[in-house]
Amino acid sequence: MTLQNILVAVGPKDSERADELAEAVLEVAQPAAATVHLTHVFTPGEFEEATDRLNFESSTTADPDAVAQRHETIRALIGALEDAGIEYAVHGRVGDHAEKIVELAGELDADRVVVGGRKRSPSGKAVFGSIAQDVMLESPCPVTFVKGA
Known part of the structure:
Protein backbone atom coordinates (compact mmCIF):
# COMPACT_ATOMS: atom_id res chain seq x y z
CA MET A 1 0.00 0.00 0.00
CA THR A 2 1.43 3.34 -1.07
CA LEU A 3 1.00 6.22 1.34
CA GLN A 4 0.18 9.49 -0.38
CA ASN A 5 -1.98 11.34 2.15
CA ILE A 6 -1.63 11.15 5.92
CA LEU A 7 -4.14 12.98 8.09
CA VAL A 8 -2.90 14.01 11.54
CA ALA A 9 -5.71 14.97 13.91
CA VAL A 10 -4.52 17.41 16.57
CA GLY A 11 -6.52 18.12 19.70
CA PRO A 12 -6.34 20.80 22.38
CA LYS A 13 -4.18 18.69 24.71
CA ASP A 14 -1.74 17.42 22.10
CA SER A 15 0.85 20.14 22.73
CA GLU A 16 2.24 17.86 25.46
CA ARG A 17 2.95 15.14 22.87
CA ALA A 18 3.87 17.17 19.77
CA ASP A 19 7.29 15.50 19.60
CA GLU A 20 5.77 12.01 19.72
CA LEU A 21 3.21 12.92 17.06
CA ALA A 22 5.93 14.40 14.84
CA GLU A 23 8.08 11.30 15.25
CA ALA A 24 5.20 8.96 14.40
CA VAL A 25 4.23 10.99 11.34
CA LEU A 26 7.76 11.41 10.03
CA GLU A 27 8.35 7.66 10.43
CA VAL A 28 5.71 6.93 7.79
CA ALA A 29 5.64 10.15 5.74
CA GLN A 30 9.35 10.47 4.97
CA PRO A 31 9.95 7.11 3.28
CA ALA A 32 6.73 7.44 1.28
CA ALA A 33 7.16 11.14 0.44
CA ALA A 34 3.54 11.50 1.53
CA THR A 35 1.67 14.76 2.02
CA VAL A 36 0.69 15.34 5.65
CA HIS A 37 -2.65 16.98 6.37
CA LEU A 38 -2.55 18.62 9.79
CA THR A 39 -6.08 18.93 11.13
CA HIS A 40 -7.71 20.58 14.11
CA VAL A 41 -11.44 20.20 14.70
CA PHE A 42 -13.15 22.74 16.95
CA THR A 43 -16.56 22.45 18.54
CA PRO A 44 -18.53 25.66 17.90
CA GLY A 45 -17.71 26.85 21.43
CA GLU A 46 -14.01 26.03 21.06
CA PHE A 47 -13.93 27.86 17.74
CA GLU A 48 -15.48 30.99 19.20
CA GLU A 49 -13.05 30.88 22.14
CA ALA A 50 -10.06 30.37 19.81
CA THR A 51 -11.02 33.24 17.51
CA ASP A 52 -11.40 35.54 20.53
CA ARG A 53 -8.08 34.42 22.04
CA LEU A 54 -6.25 34.78 18.73
CA THR A 73 0.68 21.93 18.24
CA ILE A 74 0.03 22.56 14.54
CA ARG A 75 2.86 25.13 14.53
CA ALA A 76 5.21 22.65 16.23
CA LEU A 77 4.34 19.95 13.69
CA ILE A 78 4.79 22.39 10.80
CA GLY A 79 8.31 23.08 12.05
CA ALA A 80 9.15 19.37 12.16
CA LEU A 81 7.67 18.75 8.70
CA GLU A 82 9.47 21.72 7.16
CA ASP A 83 12.78 20.61 8.72
CA ALA A 84 12.25 17.17 7.13
CA GLY A 85 11.18 18.59 3.75
CA ILE A 86 7.70 17.04 3.95
CA GLU A 87 4.77 18.62 2.09
CA TYR A 88 1.84 19.53 4.28
CA ALA A 89 -1.50 21.31 4.38
CA VAL A 90 -3.48 22.64 7.34
CA HIS A 91 -7.19 22.02 7.74
CA GLY A 92 -9.55 23.43 10.32
CA ARG A 93 -13.09 22.18 10.79
CA VAL A 94 -15.95 23.09 13.12
CA GLY A 95 -18.25 20.38 14.45
CA ASP A 96 -18.10 17.01 16.17
CA HIS A 97 -14.44 16.03 16.55
CA ALA A 98 -14.55 12.39 15.45
CA GLU A 99 -17.20 12.94 12.78
CA LYS A 100 -15.23 15.75 11.10
CA ILE A 101 -11.92 13.83 11.26
CA VAL A 102 -13.48 10.78 9.61
CA GLU A 103 -15.27 12.97 7.07
CA LEU A 104 -12.04 14.77 6.13
CA ALA A 105 -10.14 11.48 5.88
CA GLY A 106 -12.68 10.41 3.25
CA GLU A 107 -12.54 13.74 1.39
CA LEU A 108 -8.74 13.62 1.23
CA ASP A 109 -8.68 9.93 0.33
CA ALA A 110 -6.33 9.53 3.29
CA ASP A 111 -4.17 6.43 3.40
CA ARG A 112 -3.56 6.78 7.14
CA VAL A 113 -4.96 8.77 10.06
CA VAL A 114 -2.76 9.58 13.05
CA VAL A 115 -4.44 10.46 16.35
CA GLY A 116 -3.12 11.10 19.83
CA GLY A 117 -4.72 9.97 23.02
CA ARG A 118 -4.16 8.92 26.55
CA LYS A 119 -5.00 5.92 28.66
CA ARG A 120 -8.44 6.14 30.23
CA SER A 121 -10.31 3.92 32.62
CA PRO A 122 -13.31 2.00 31.26
CA SER A 123 -15.63 4.24 33.27
CA GLY A 124 -13.85 7.34 31.92
CA LYS A 125 -14.45 6.15 28.37
CA ALA A 126 -18.09 5.38 29.15
CA VAL A 127 -18.73 8.77 30.73
CA PHE A 128 -16.65 11.01 28.47
CA GLY A 129 -16.38 8.96 25.28
CA SER A 130 -13.22 8.72 23.24
CA ILE A 131 -12.59 10.69 20.09
CA ALA A 132 -9.65 8.44 19.18
CA GLN A 133 -11.78 5.33 19.64
CA ASP A 134 -14.56 6.73 17.47
CA VAL A 135 -12.05 7.64 14.75
CA MET A 136 -10.48 4.17 14.88
CA LEU A 137 -13.87 2.50 14.53
CA GLU A 138 -15.22 4.75 11.75
CA SER A 139 -12.13 5.70 9.72
CA PRO A 140 -12.07 4.74 6.04
CA CYS A 141 -8.35 3.85 6.39
CA PRO A 142 -5.89 2.49 8.97
CA VAL A 143 -5.37 4.60 12.10
CA THR A 144 -2.15 5.03 14.07
CA PHE A 145 -2.71 5.83 17.73
CA VAL A 146 0.05 7.78 19.49
CA LYS A 147 -0.32 7.14 23.19
CA GLY A 148 0.33 9.98 25.60
CA ALA A 149 1.22 9.77 29.25
Whole structure:
Protein backbone atom coordinates (compact mmCIF):
# COMPACT_ATOMS: atom_id res chain seq x y z
CA MET A 1 0.00 0.00 0.00
CA THR A 2 1.43 3.34 -1.07
CA LEU A 3 1.00 6.22 1.34
CA GLN A 4 0.18 9.49 -0.38
CA ASN A 5 -1.98 11.34 2.15
CA ILE A 6 -1.63 11.15 5.92
CA LEU A 7 -4.14 12.98 8.09
CA VAL A 8 -2.90 14.01 11.54
CA ALA A 9 -5.71 14.97 13.91
CA VAL A 10 -4.52 17.41 16.57
CA GLY A 11 -6.52 18.12 19.70
CA PRO A 12 -6.34 20.80 22.38
CA LYS A 13 -4.18 18.69 24.71
CA ASP A 14 -1.74 17.42 22.10
CA SER A 15 0.85 20.14 22.73
CA GLU A 16 2.24 17.86 25.46
CA ARG A 17 2.95 15.14 22.87
CA ALA A 18 3.87 17.17 19.77
CA ASP A 19 7.29 15.50 19.60
CA GLU A 20 5.77 12.01 19.72
CA LEU A 21 3.21 12.92 17.06
CA ALA A 22 5.93 14.40 14.84
CA GLU A 23 8.08 11.30 15.25
CA ALA A 24 5.20 8.96 14.40
CA VAL A 25 4.23 10.99 11.34
CA LEU A 26 7.76 11.41 10.03
CA GLU A 27 8.35 7.66 10.43
CA VAL A 28 5.71 6.93 7.79
CA ALA A 29 5.64 10.15 5.74
CA GLN A 30 9.35 10.47 4.97
CA PRO A 31 9.95 7.11 3.28
CA ALA A 32 6.73 7.44 1.28
CA ALA A 33 7.16 11.14 0.44
CA ALA A 34 3.54 11.50 1.53
CA THR A 35 1.67 14.76 2.02
CA VAL A 36 0.69 15.34 5.65
CA HIS A 37 -2.65 16.98 6.37
CA LEU A 38 -2.55 18.62 9.79
CA THR A 39 -6.08 18.93 11.13
CA HIS A 40 -7.71 20.58 14.11
CA VAL A 41 -11.44 20.20 14.70
CA PHE A 42 -13.15 22.74 16.95
CA THR A 43 -16.56 22.45 18.54
CA PRO A 44 -18.53 25.66 17.90
CA GLY A 45 -17.71 26.85 21.43
CA GLU A 46 -14.01 26.03 21.06
CA PHE A 47 -13.93 27.86 17.74
CA GLU A 48 -15.48 30.99 19.20
CA GLU A 49 -13.05 30.88 22.14
CA ALA A 50 -10.06 30.37 19.81
CA THR A 51 -11.02 33.24 17.51
CA ASP A 52 -11.40 35.54 20.53
CA ARG A 53 -8.08 34.42 22.04
CA LEU A 54 -6.25 34.78 18.73
CA ASN A 55 -7.77 38.20 17.98
CA PHE A 56 -9.73 37.28 14.87
CA GLU A 57 -12.41 39.85 14.10
CA SER A 58 -15.32 37.43 14.40
CA SER A 59 -15.89 33.71 14.74
CA THR A 60 -18.57 33.96 12.05
CA THR A 61 -16.12 35.29 9.44
CA ALA A 62 -12.91 33.58 10.59
CA ASP A 63 -11.51 30.85 8.34
CA PRO A 64 -11.18 27.58 10.30
CA ASP A 65 -8.00 26.74 8.36
CA ALA A 66 -6.39 30.02 9.46
CA VAL A 67 -7.44 29.48 13.07
CA ALA A 68 -6.07 25.92 13.02
CA GLN A 69 -2.77 27.13 11.54
CA ARG A 70 -2.21 29.23 14.66
CA HIS A 71 -2.74 26.29 17.04
CA GLU A 72 0.39 25.61 19.13
CA THR A 73 0.68 21.93 18.24
CA ILE A 74 0.03 22.56 14.54
CA ARG A 75 2.86 25.13 14.53
CA ALA A 76 5.21 22.65 16.23
CA LEU A 77 4.34 19.95 13.69
CA ILE A 78 4.79 22.39 10.80
CA GLY A 79 8.31 23.08 12.05
CA ALA A 80 9.15 19.37 12.16
CA LEU A 81 7.67 18.75 8.70
CA GLU A 82 9.47 21.72 7.16
CA ASP A 83 12.78 20.61 8.72
CA ALA A 84 12.25 17.17 7.13
CA GLY A 85 11.18 18.59 3.75
CA ILE A 86 7.70 17.04 3.95
CA GLU A 87 4.77 18.62 2.09
CA TYR A 88 1.84 19.53 4.28
CA ALA A 89 -1.50 21.31 4.38
CA VAL A 90 -3.48 22.64 7.34
CA HIS A 91 -7.19 22.02 7.74
CA GLY A 92 -9.55 23.43 10.32
CA ARG A 93 -13.09 22.18 10.79
CA VAL A 94 -15.95 23.09 13.12
CA GLY A 95 -18.25 20.38 14.45
CA ASP A 96 -18.10 17.01 16.17
CA HIS A 97 -14.44 16.03 16.55
CA ALA A 98 -14.55 12.39 15.45
CA GLU A 99 -17.20 12.94 12.78
CA LYS A 100 -15.23 15.75 11.10
CA ILE A 101 -11.92 13.83 11.26
CA VAL A 102 -13.48 10.78 9.61
CA GLU A 103 -15.27 12.97 7.07
CA LEU A 104 -12.04 14.77 6.13
CA ALA A 105 -10.14 11.48 5.88
CA GLY A 106 -12.68 10.41 3.25
CA GLU A 107 -12.54 13.74 1.39
CA LEU A 108 -8.74 13.62 1.23
CA ASP A 109 -8.68 9.93 0.33
CA ALA A 110 -6.33 9.53 3.29
CA ASP A 111 -4.17 6.43 3.40
CA ARG A 112 -3.56 6.78 7.14
CA VAL A 113 -4.96 8.77 10.06
CA VAL A 114 -2.76 9.58 13.05
CA VAL A 115 -4.44 10.46 16.35
CA GLY A 116 -3.12 11.10 19.83
CA GLY A 117 -4.72 9.97 23.02
CA ARG A 118 -4.16 8.92 26.55
CA LYS A 119 -5.00 5.92 28.66
CA ARG A 120 -8.44 6.14 30.23
CA SER A 121 -10.31 3.92 32.62
CA PRO A 122 -13.31 2.00 31.26
CA SER A 123 -15.63 4.24 33.27
CA GLY A 124 -13.85 7.34 31.92
CA LYS A 125 -14.45 6.15 28.37
CA ALA A 126 -18.09 5.38 29.15
CA VAL A 127 -18.73 8.77 30.73
CA PHE A 128 -16.65 11.01 28.47
CA GLY A 129 -16.38 8.96 25.28
CA SER A 130 -13.22 8.72 23.24
CA ILE A 131 -12.59 10.69 20.09
CA ALA A 132 -9.65 8.44 19.18
CA GLN A 133 -11.78 5.33 19.64
CA ASP A 134 -14.56 6.73 17.47
CA VAL A 135 -12.05 7.64 14.75
CA MET A 136 -10.48 4.17 14.88
CA LEU A 137 -13.87 2.50 14.53
CA GLU A 138 -15.22 4.75 11.75
CA SER A 139 -12.13 5.70 9.72
CA PRO A 140 -12.07 4.74 6.04
CA CYS A 141 -8.35 3.85 6.39
CA PRO A 142 -5.89 2.49 8.97
CA VAL A 143 -5.37 4.60 12.10
CA THR A 144 -2.15 5.03 14.07
CA PHE A 145 -2.71 5.83 17.73
CA VAL A 146 0.05 7.78 19.49
CA LYS A 147 -0.32 7.14 23.19
CA GLY A 148 0.33 9.98 25.60
CA ALA A 149 1.22 9.77 29.25
